[in-house]
Amino acid sequence: xxxxxxxxxxxxIGAGAFNEAAAILPRLKCSRPLIVTDAFLASRGLAGKxxxxxxxxxxxxxxxxxxxxxxxxxxxDQGVRAFxxxxxxxxxxxxxxxxxxxxxxxxxxxxxxxxxRDYKVPNPIPASGPPHIAIPTTAGTGSEVSRFTVISDSxxxxxxxxxxxxLVPTAAVVDFELTMSMPRRLTADTGTDSLTHxxxxxxxxxxxxxxxxxALSAMKTIWEQLPIAFHQxxxxxxxxxxxxxxxxxxxAFSNASVALVHGMSRPIGFFFHVPHGLSNAMLLPAVxxxxxxxxxxxxxxxxxxxxxxxEQDADAAAVSKLIEGLFRRNEELEVPSPxxxxxxxxxxxxxxxxxxxxxxxxxxxxxxxxxxSTSEIEQLYREIWQ
Ligand SMILES: [Fe+2]
Numbered sequence: 001x002x003x004x005x006x007x008x009x010x011x012x013i014g015a016g017a018f019n020e021a022a023a024i025l026p027r028l029k030c031s032r033p034l035i036v037t038d039a040f041l042a043s044r045g046l047a048g049k050x051x052x053x054x055x056x057x058x059x060x061x062x063x064x065x066x067x068x069x070x071x072x073x074x075x076x077d078q079g080v081r082a083f084x085x086x087x088x089x090x091x092x093x094x095x096x097x098x099x100x101x102x103x104x105x106x107x108x109x110x111x112x113x114x115x116x117r118d119y120k121v122p123n124p125i126p127a128s129g130p131p132h133i134a135i136p137t138t139a140g141t142g143s144e145v146s147r148f149t150v151i152s153d154s155x156x157x158x159x160x161x162x163x164x165x166x167l168v169p170t171a172a173v174v175d176f177e178l179t180m181s182m183p184r185r186l187t188a189d190t191g192t193d194s195l196t197h198x199x200x201x202x203x204x205x206x207x208x209x210x211x212x213x214x215a216l217s218a219m220k221t222i223w224e225q226l227p228i229a230f231h232q233x234x235x236x237x238x239x240x241x242x243x244x245x246x247x248x249x250x251x252a253f254s255n256a257s258v259a260l261v262h263g264m265s266r267p268i269g270f271f272f273h274v275p276h277g278l279s280n281a282m283l284l285p286a287v288x289x290x291x292x293x294x295x296x297x298x299x300x301x302x303x304x305x306x307x308x309x310x311e312q313d314a315d316a317a318a319v320s321k322l323i324e325g326l327f328r329r330n331e332e333l334e335v336p337s338p339x340x341x342x343x344x345x346x347x348x349x350x351x352x353x354x355x356x357x358x359x360x361x362x363x364x365x366x367x368x369x370x371x372x373s374t375s376e377i378e379q380l381y382r383e384i385w386q
Pocket of ligand 1: 141193197262276
């Protein structure tokens, strides 16, 4: 079976890449970009700096700062209006996964019309949109290289997964210097999101040799470097390694798909506004424990790549060490359970059936080595409550 790999046409990686982002626009023959960012980054001046650099290339741009955490259909609609009203021909997203995901959804609707709901997995995306340059400021969601966007639909109470090659940004600018000021919690959560991407891509039923190489390299780095970046935020080499690993993990999962952790994580994010990486972290050890029996060799390979287990360990021992290591890592990174996060118990248990239904419908659990039933997903939600 051949693998169909999709990655951005242009990747700029390394310290100072941000300063070279504007020069990509003339290469793509773009003359009227819309910068998509959030209010925080706009107020911090980073969007203004980007705008100045774009102006220095003789190009006029505007800023749409309406991207929000857990991007909504409303925020996307506002962005589409800004794009159309401003007669823009391209997008430059600047921020965490939310800004990049918002820009992807704008791209999709500008080219295809309709409502974002119309393109929810498994529906296809017919046409490619305008050029999109993605500049992540976290390490990270991997959204800068992936063919996914996740948009919350307030009308149907769902975090929708939308997937397709047209969503892969045209260019990704991966500059770790933008992540140096990330607070501890964000560092831990986005880093664990990346680790989850790498592990899920590797154990996915849709894994291939390209995604495997990216995933193994990413998980090794993230396992070593995330605690360093967490405890020593000014450590440049840890930040640099994490940023590259997040992008590699993004390429891995984009080309192999994520699995049960992500499927179950989105509904927790929608209903309780738990940051994406944190809800992944709440789930990763328990879901790994549930899934490992179906692919012990794959999980054992993760443990060996991450240095949790030695080459001499048999698969079963390596898998045990992996599960134990993931639980321990959550303690080190101060990951709360849903209960400790402050979620209301009654509401959590009330929506478990809906969350399980949405998780299954997203398609991600079907990529898991052990494909769960609805009641098994419900049981996992109960198990992580604590
Ligand atoms: Fe993710």
